[in-house]
Amino acid sequence: MINRFNRDQMAARVASDIPEGAYVNLGIGLPTMVANFLPQERDIFLQSENGLLGMGPQPPAGEEDWELINAGKQAVTLRQGGSYFHHGDSFAMMRGGHIDICVLGAFQVSIRGDLANWHTGEAGTIPAVGGAMDLAVGAKQTFVMMELLTKQGDSKLVETCTYPLTGLSCVSRIYTDLAVFSVGSTGASVIEMVDGLSLDNLRKLTGVPLSEFRGEAESRQ
Amino acid sequence: MINRFNRDQMAARVASDIPEGAYVNLGIGLPTMVANFLPQERDIFLQSENGLLGMGPQPPAGEEDWELINAGKQAVTLRQGGSYFHHGDSFAMMRGGHIDICVLGAFQVSIRGDLANWHTGEAGTIPAVGGAMDLAVGAKQTFVMMELLTKQGDSKLVETCTYPLTGLSCVSRIYTDLAVFSVGSTGASVIEMVDGLSLDNLRKLTGVPLSEFRGEAESRQ
Amino acid sequence: MIDKSVTSLEAAMGGIANGASVMIGGFGTAGMPDELIDALIARNIGDLTIISNNAGNGETGVAALIKAGRVRKIVCSFPRQADSHHFDAAYRAGRIELELVPQGNLAARIHAAGAGLGAIFTPTGFGTTLAQGKETRRIDGKDYVLELPIHADYALIKAHKGDRWGNLIYRKTARNFGPIMAMAAKTTIAQVAEIVPLGDLDPEVIVTPGIFVQRVVEVAPAYLAATA
Amino acid sequence: MIDKSVTSLEAAMGGIANGASVMIGGFGTAGMPDELIDALIARNIGDLTIISNNAGNGETGVAALIKAGRVRKIVCSFPRQADSHHFDAAYRAGRIELELVPQGNLAARIHAAGAGLGAIFTPTGFGTTLAQGKETRRIDGKDYVLELPIHADYALIKAHKGDRWGNLIYRKTARNFGPIMAMAAKTTIAQVAEIVPLGDLDPEVIVTPGIFVQRVVEVAPAYLAATA
Numbered sequence: 001m002i003n004r005f006n007r008d009q010m011a012a013r014v015a016s017d018i019p020e021g022a023y024v025n026l027g028i029g030l031p032t033m034v035a036n037f038l039p040q041e042r043d044i045f046l047q048s049e050n051g052l053l054g055m056g057p058q059p060p061a062g063e064e065d066w067e068l069i070n071a072g073k074q075a076v077t078l079r080q081g082g083s084y085f086h087h088g089d090s091f092a093m094m095r096g097g098h099i100d101i102c103v104l105g106a107f108q109v110s111i112r113g114d115l116a117n118w119h120t121g122e123a124g125t126i127p128a129v130g131g132a133m134d135l136a137v138g139a140k141q142t143f144v145m146m147e148l149l150t151k152q153g154d155s156k157l158v159e160t161c162t163y164p165l166t167g168l169s170c171v172s173r174i175y176t177d178l179a180v181f182s183v184g185s186t187g188a189s190v191i192e193m194v195d196g197l198s199l200d201n202l203r204k205l206t207g208v209p210l211s212e213f214r215g216e217a218e219s220r221q
Numbered sequence: 222m223i224n225r226f227n228r229d230q231m232a233a234r235v236a237s238d239i240p241e242g243a244y245v246n247l248g249i250g251l252p253t254m255v256a257n258f259l260p261q262e263r264d265i266f267l268q269s270e271n272g273l274l275g276m277g278p279q280p281p282a283g284e285e286d287w288e289l290i291n292a293g294k295q296a297v298t299l300r301q302g303g304s305y306f307h308h309g310d311s312f313a314m315m316r317g318g319h320i321d322i323c324v325l326g327a328f329q330v331s332i333r334g335d336l337a338n339w340h341t342g343e344a345g346t347i348p349a350v351g352g353a354m355d356l357a358v359g360a361k362q363t364f365v366m367m368e369l370l371t372k373q374g375d376s377k378l379v380e381t382c383t384y385p386l387t388g389l390s391c392v393s394r395i396y397t398d399l400a401v402f403s404v405g406s407t408g409a410s411v412i413e414m415v416d417g418l419s420l421d422n423l424r425k426l427t428g429v430p431l432s433e434f435r436g437e438a439e440s441r442q
Numbered sequence: 443m444i445d446k447s448v449t450s451l452e453a454a455m456g457g458i459a460n461g462a463s464v465m466i467g468g469f470g471t472a473g474m475p476d477e478l479i480d481a482l483i484a485r486n487i488g489d490l491t492i493i494s495n496n497a498g499n500g501e502t503g504v505a506a507l508i509k510a511g512r513v514r515k516i517v518c519s520f521p522r523q524a525d526s527h528h529f530d531a532a533y534r535a536g537r538i539e540l541e542l543v544p545q546g547n548l549a550a551r552i553h554a555a556g557a558g559l560g561a562i563f564t565p566t567g568f569g570t571t572l573a574q575g576k577e578t579r580r581i582d583g584k585d586y587v588l589e590l591p592i593h594a595d596y597a598l599i600k601a602h603k604g605d606r607w608g609n610l611i612y613r614k615t616a617r618n619f620g621p622i623m624a625m626a627a628k629t630t631i632a633q634v635a636e637i638v639p640l641g642d643l644d645p646e647v648i649v650t651p652g653i654f655v656q657r658v659v660e661v662a663p664a665y666l667a668a669t670a
Numbered sequence: 671m672i673d674k675s676v677t678s679l680e681a682a683m684g685g686i687a688n689g690a691s692v693m694i695g696g697f698g699t700a701g702m703p704d705e706l707i708d709a710l711i712a713r714n715i716g717d718l719t720i721i722s723n724n725a726g727n728g729e730t731g732v733a734a735l736i737k738a739g740r741v742r743k744i745v746c747s748f749p750r751q752a753d754s755h756h757f758d759a760a761y762r763a764g765r766i767e768l769e770l771v772p773q774g775n776l777a778a779r780i781h782a783a784g785a786g787l788g789a790i791f792t793p794t795g796f797g798t799t800l801a802q803g804k805e806t807r808r809i810d811g812k813d814y815v816l817e818l819p820i821h822a823d824y825a826l827i828k829a830h831k832g833d834r835w836g837n838l839i840y841r842k843t844a845r846n847f848g849p850i851m852a853m854a855a856k857t858t859i860a861q862v863a864e865i866v867p868l869g870d871l872d873p874e875v876i877v878t879p880g881i882f883v884q885r886v887v888e889v890a891p892a893y894l895a896a897t898a
Contacts, residue, residue: 020672021672023881041671043671043672043835045835045880045881047881048615049545050469050470050472050615050618051469051615051617051618052614052615052873053879053880053881054835054873065614066471066472067471067472067473067613067614067615067616068472068614068615069469069470069471069472069615073469073470073471078614078873080868080869081833081834081835081837081868081869081871081880082873083837083871083873083876083879083880084612084614084615084617084873084874084876085617085879086612086617086618086619086620086621086622086649087469087545087549087618087619087622088549088550088552088553088621088622088785089879090549091545091546091549091550091785092781092784092785092786092853093879093881094546094786095546095550095564095565095566095785095786095787096783096784096785096786096853096854097786098853098881098882099881119571124534125522126521126522126526126529126530126533126534126540127521127522127542128519128520128521128522128523128542129519129520129542129543129544129545129572130519130520130544130545131519131544131545131546132544133544133546133547133566133567133570133572134544134545134546134547134566137565137566137568138546138565138566138786164570164571165569165570165571166570167568167569167570168568168569168585241444242444244653262443264443264444264607266607266652266653268653269843270773271697271698271700271843271846272697272843272845272846273645273842273843274651274652274653275607275645286842287699287700288699288700288701288841288842288843288844289700289842289843290697290698290699290700290843294697294698294699299645299842301640301641302605302606302607302609302640302641302652303645304609304643304645304648304651304652305645305646305648305840305842305843305845306651306845307840307845307846307847307848307849307850307877308697308773308777308846308847308850309557309777309778309780309781309849309850310651311777312557312773312774312777312778313553313556313557313558313625314651314653315558315774316557316558316559316774316778316792316793316794317555317556317557317558317625317626318558319625319653319654320653340799345762346750347749347750347754347757347758347761347762347768348749348750348770349747349748349749349750349751349770350747350748350770350771350772350773350800351747351748351772351773352747352772352773352774353772354772354774354775354794354795354798354800355772355773355774355775355794358793358794358796359558359774359793359794385798385799386797386798386799387798388796388797388798389796389797389813550785550787554790557778558792558793559778559790559791559792559793559814560791560792560793560807560809560810560812560814561790561791561807561809561814562782562787562789562790562791563787563788563789563790564786564787564788565786565787565788579788579789581788581789581818582788584788586787586788586789590809611874612874613874614874644875646839646840646841646842646875647872647874647875
């Protein structure tokens with residue numbers, strides 16, 4: 001029997017890989033939950049694309065200030081020591097390589113780290129990209145958080161993305177409900193799996209070549 | 222007998238062409254004197270390349286603040302309503318076409334408005350350009366203030382600059398001790414002359430084709 | 443004496459004509475110049491090109507402008523939202539042209555316009571469909587796409603306080619696109635919660651110097667209006 | 671707890687090695703990080719590339735660094751001044767390489783590095799000897815020169831106040847190159863007149879957010895030291 005990570009466990013797992021002092025951007029949706037698992041005693045700097053650094057938790061109901069929101073347009077707070085700035089400076093932070101880690105959701109990630117997370121490419125859908133492409137190529141490390149399989153059972157970790165790309169060779173880690181992967185120029189390797197899953201199982205589920213992770217040398221250069 | 226404009230008169234003449242509300246950058250040296258002749262009751266905004274807008278006069282002796290200086294590194298003051306900003310924003314103001322008028326000194330200006338004011342090109346001299354090239358091409362209008370003739374009697378208004386260029390087709394007006402010129406794509410024309418000087422005299426002194434100024438249509442487009 | 447303050451929203455819209463390009467600040471609820479947009483709708487002109495991060499939500503702001511049929515083209519990063527039904531309908535009916543721009547390219551292209559650059563090589567979008575047909579170049583081992591500046595005839599932005607010289611300060615994340623749009627438009631119109639006397643704004647904390655602003659109009663914040 | 675403050679100028683220089691590229695803020699007397707430069711000289715390393723607006727005046731700061739023979743190359747806009755004799759002598763003797771850059775191109779190239787652009791088309795210098803050999807392009811009827819970003823290993827800057835997260839505010843025209851150099855260097859070292867407790871700096875008025883600063887060292891201003 002396989003013990004899937006639930007969403008909280010996935011978020012906690014990502015949080016455990018974020019060191020003190022890191023400048024981090026959490027994408028909208030699932031990645032936002034990572035904030036709930038960052039230890040309060042660690043100084044970790046959350047950046048939001050709409051112009052704030054040092055983002056704090058949501059305010060209590062009734063105390064929202066709708067001029068203090070995050071990229072997902074939810075009311076947030078500012079930690080002591082935080083700051084505000086304009087969009088030019090905000091994206092300079094991302095694109096200039098000043099953000100250590102961004103955590104994004106994904107439709108697909110390739111074993112070489114190509115990311116598809118902005119558009120299904122289906123006819124009739126209206127595309128929207130926001131800051132995803134900027135974050136994907138700008139952050140020093142891009143982590144992806146997603147369920148490994150679609151509802152139809154297809155692997156979202158793929159040899160080659162079939163959805164329109166967000167960025168090339170940009171993802172280094174993938175945190176899923178079944179396993180944590182390192183991806184990059186040497187392909188995909190498995191850092192850990194949930195109890196009850198074997199590497200062979202995982203190869204069958206994903207259909208991609210997978211090796212055992214042998215340390216950071218295999219991760220993104 | 223020819224009544225040359227002295228330096229104060231030249232500065233006053235330039236000042237009289239600066240309308241209320243103009244954003245103006247005055248180059249170092251002679252152009253700095255223009256500030257002395259801007260009427261106090263007119264709101265004219267002086268920008269200095271090192272990051273201030275709304276520059277005021279020099280402070281009284283003994284009250285200098287050496288963290289409040291102009292491009293010529295002289296102590297200045299800030300008018301009420303002025304602001305400070307960094308070099309990126311300061312040169313964005315210039316290069317983005319937000320400065321209405323800059324006033325620069327020159328070694329030579331061509332009848333089509335090419336400017337040479339940063340380097341004599343002589344062997345052995347050490348070049349320095351500062352913000353001259355940015356101002357020359359960035360301001361909506363570039364005015365030059367200079368003596369018309371060198372000490373050797375050569376005209377600094379020329380058909381083609383022989384000194385290294387600062388910018389191409391950038392100057393629209395030249396204020397000198399003998400006359401005020403419009404220059405541009407249709408050549409040079411004379412807006413006014415000191416008493417005792419004729420257009421023919423001026424043609425002989427400068428050696429360049431000169432017409433009478435017939436209004437703004439002839440000035441820089 | 444230079445006084446850039448105007449006393450009515452109608453006067454603030456002076457000169458905006460059919461076919462104008464108009465930047466509109468704001469990100470979500472923060473910094474959205476709703477009252478300026480209402481005044482633009484009241485002006486009854488069309489064929490506008492709008493540059494804004496989103497394509498409108500619900501029934502107000504850019505959504506209302508689109509609903510009124512005034513927008514020929516929109517340049518934005520994130521048009522599709524849960525309540526962007528007016529944009530969605532216009533887009534599906536072929537009544538509005540969409541230029542989809544990654545948000546950082548949008549910001550950088552607006553900044554480039556304000557700073558007088560002719561073009562920029564940006565890292566974002568390389569290898570994606572949003573860079574199709576665009577010039578690319580490998581520089582120092584990394585791939586870039588050539589992007590052109592985005593200029594506009596007008597910018598409508600919302601700030602916190604302003605003065606008669608057009609100096610502005612903002613409030614929290616309502617700052618967002620305001621400062622860079624102010625730099626990139628020929629005429630920048632700012633709605634502020636309060637016009638203060640010249641000299642009240644500390645020169646060290648002015649975010650947008652007056653050189654980038656042509657008109658300032660005071661609009662009491664909705665929460666004040668509601669309790670007035 | 672993250673604390674970027676360091677307790678000595680010597681510690682602030684940690685890691686700077688032979689051959690490093692070092693941006694140095696300041697314009698004239700304003701914003702010149704003299705004490706950091708003195709500490710760099712004391713470190714006794716050479717072959718440096720210096721990026722700074724000027725090439726030093728008199729006997730202190732960049733002039734002293736050049737006099738001590740530590741500078742292989744300088745990238746600046748205005749080396750020649752009445753009292754730039756140490757630069758002049760080194761240049762004439764062929765002991766120092768000069769890359770002369772128009773001041774606005776210097777600022778824009780530093781900003782481009784900080785913002786992650788691969789290159790920019792700038793209007794300044796077109797048709798002049800400073801653009802010789804550089805790619806040019808006519809865009810929308812205007813001529814531009816292609817310029818590359820200027821990155822650096824270190825930036826030494828002077829600010830007014832800082833905190834343990836590296837947030838900075840500046841004072842008057844001492845701001846100049848500080849904010850953009852902080853963005854463009856791998857390691858930014860700021861000397862400040864005062865390190866204040868976290869939270870003392872208003873988030874609306876912080877000019878350089880701490881993300882751009884790696885070390886902060888408190889150096890009492892000379893006028894305080896003189897009266898102490």
